[in-house]
């Protein structure tokens with residue numbers, strides 16, 4: 001059994017993680033974290049998240065108050081908040097699963113530092129299918145080498161803050177590593193319109209032909225399911241920086 005604190009339980013992503021985690025027999029939610037001053041601080045996370053029932057775990061406005069009851073903190077929020085939660089986890093020797101995107105290079109480095117002391121997973125996309133896509137892209141890049149010009153298009157709702165998406169950056173990293181393709185030569189395009197849940201399209205433009213590999217999420221449950229798989233994996237690990245690659249075996 002893994003005991004978890006879930007940050008931002010009113011957030012789009014973390015509210016779905018509360019629902020998915022509640023249905024898992026191997027995960028127990030022990031608390032949540034919300035912003036200072038919100039009317040729901042002190043309320044049950046099941047009610048705050050929209051699960052529709054109390055589950056006996058309260059939402060606090062300070063991670064320090066609830067961290068001792070958990071093994072792991074799950075966080076899909078905002079970069080600045082995530083960095084604060086990472087530091088609290090490091091101080092209390094708790095595992096940290098972070099799905100937030102949009103970190104600066106300096107913030108990324110803090111994850112590496114903390115991973116010397118605690119288990120940390122940073123995953124811009126926890127969908128199993130997106131991670132299959134990442135592997136396929138690596139394979140395509142390896143085979144096409146310099147024959148292809150690569151462009152990545154990410155489409156999201158108009159409320160998404162960061163661009164390119166964290167997923168687009170991780171896909172580019174795989175293409176670059178596997179295809180020995182300089183990352184600077186990969187071109188990114190970001191569309192932010194309406195309520196598009198999330199789509200990623202990668203185009204390998206060749207001479208006289210093109211290859212296109214795309215993923216479309218119709219809802220966000222796929223990310224919440226993957227986050228629960230990541231919780232279970234990370235709980236059994238020692239200090240280190242992990243990714244979805246570690247839990248998905250092909």
Ligand SMILES: NC(=O)C1=CN([C@@H]2O[C@H](COP(=O)(O)OP(=O)(O)OC[C@H]3O[C@@H](n4cnc5c(N)ncnc54)[C@H](O)[C@@H]3O)[C@@H](O)[C@H]2O)C=CC1
Pocket residue numbers: 007008009010011012013014033034035036076077078081098099100101102123124125126127166220223
């Ligand atoms: N890794 C993955 O598979 C996925 C990652 N994401 C990423 O997750 C992040 C969150 O996305 P959304 O859920 O759409 O955002 P959202 O805006 O719905 O949720 C953010 C939440 O943070 C809360 N918050 C603000 N201040 C806080 C504080 N001091 N303490 C606790 N909570 C606080 C807000 O109240 C809000 O509920 C983004 O970076 C997004 O890119 C989104 C989907 C999938």
Ligand SMILES: O=C(O)C1=N[C@H](C(=O)O)C[C@H](O)C1
Pocket residue numbers: 101124125156157160164165166167168197198199
């Ligand atoms: O809608 C979002 O926000 C998402 N963020 C992640 C990202 O930046 O890649 C994952 C997914 O694309 C949804």
